[in-house]
Amino acid sequence: MINVAIVGTGRRGSRHAANFAQIDGCRVKRVYDIVAANAENCAEPLGAEVASDFGQCLADDIDAIVVVTPTDVHAEYCIKAAQAGKHIFCEKPMTRTLDEADQVVKAVAAAGVKMMVGHVLRFSPEYQTARQMIQEGQLGDVGMIRMARINLMPGGWYGDLPRSGGVILDMIIHDFDWLLWTLGRPERIYAHGLYEQLPALDYALCTFRFPRGTVAFVEGSWADATGFRTSFEITGSDGLLAHDSTESTTLVAQRRGEDDEVDGSAYLPMTPTSKSPYQIEDELFIAALENDIAPPVTAQDGREAVKLALAVLESAQTDRVIYYA
């Protein structure tokens, strides 16, 4: 039995907690949040203990720590966890700064623990399929790759650039990781961003030049009220491959309220598969611990994505072309 402790029980942390609780051979033993009420709400349905301080999550009965806090404190928790000999699952982005990323990688290596970073697109079937088709050459030589990730500004600490890194570090790092995973490092980067508009909104237009003529464009929006959506379009000498999450919706539900008014909120599954990519990544982390193998996304991968996202942010902030690879 692998006992995990969840650190940070906001919306995403509670989701991970529920996911881990469903995995055979895994138990959510303890949860911790700086807001005790949040921790209690998360712990209660799972029968988990509430830790009154983070140190209790490092006790001998815990095997792994799941870090789902605001980004700027990821490094602190990850390093303490590694030093206590705990395996780590950390939400993306792995850290707020590259220096912190280096420290985390070092601490994990020194402690000989396993670490996985939540770059969840690697477990989304539409993104997996697109990567596979590129690598099998089904699109020929790839020209333009357009990717978009559109949402409202989430509020709270996300609106604080020094804490979250804005839409570039927090959200479209998903797409950056997919590009790194699929194509390797870009040769150069140029980006524009509206980070100065935070906390009202953020928006980014990012260009990447990869070897062999491939150009990637990533649009990230925290300025859209029409609901979360993602899309990509990959064009090559042998074809065009396109995805739009709003056009792959397999279930839409509407609830009628007490007053017979239709509740306009629709349920959009992220993917028409039985397991969400979030569930899959959590299961793969536990499987890596059980089988003593490397997790599918490592601390080094997490560092690569942070490094690229910070270069994009630097380009946007300095209005300069960054020669990268």
Add this chain to the structure above:
Amino acid sequence: MSDKPRIGMISFAHMHAFSYLNVLLSMPDVELIGIADDDTERGKQVADEAGLPYLNSEEALLERADGVIVTTENVRHREKVLQAAQAGVDVMCEKPLATTMEDGREMISACREGGVQLMTAFPCRFAPAFVEARQMIEAGDLGRILAISATNRGRNPGGWFVQPELSGGGTALDHTVHMVDLMRVVTGQEPVTVYAELDTVYNPGLEVEDCGLLSIEFVDGCIAALDCSWSRPPHYPVWGDATMTIIGERGNVAVDLFREHLDYYNNNDQSYTWAGYGETPDDDLVRAFVQSVRSGEPVPVTGEDGLRAVEVALAAYKSVEHGGLVSLPLQQ
């Protein structure tokens, strides 16, 4: 001038000429005086089919015309527009207005000196969705415009479009100018920097680029990106698109100017295409030109507008050549 302005057409090298001709043929208040074309066979065939006179020279056409539409290959715009200016005839020129800044400046000054109007054929300005978005923006509904993400993607048009000695460039010249024009309208600002990535990917061996992405910044800080690629496959259900997502301080608006369509699955050739319906923006474009010829009112899209858009495309080439940001206006 009579109530019926006399309009002529010079060249059917550009496929848009056929659409403009159809609009003119549908207008009862226009006297369509004929067609001139460097390609005699092509000109005669089009004239015969439309039941119009074919004229052996532009001079003969310009002698009788109040206004002409120039739809030659890009590099020949200059010559034909200068002829119209000298003959004192208003002219609407296909985009891109010119292939060099020098040509464009010469065309604009010749028209000014000749006392004729020079209009650039930017039909997207007349697309109903854009007209409505523009009204919202000009009424201040979105506040200041902060960012624009645009696409103007199409198929490889082939023919002279991919021969640089006739086209002046590939997809960056062909598909940058429409959207840059719309960006200038909605921001009310001029571009100040351009960064571009251009390459030839979809059609290996092509003499011009077919894949392109421009990053543009405007005077007031508005940021923009434009995908101008010929990335639509030959069997794509529609020729291409023209889209803009516009982020304002107080709201967003997204336009997809050619989105209206019927899905058409044809059993005979196993094809799936978009069947268009309604008017095309070319209707209002051509009507606006004719109205300006008739009334002497200023054309709604000027030669300067056309050249400003060309300048961004030329800056994109310069960016790729030098590998960095290019400042506007371009140095001589």
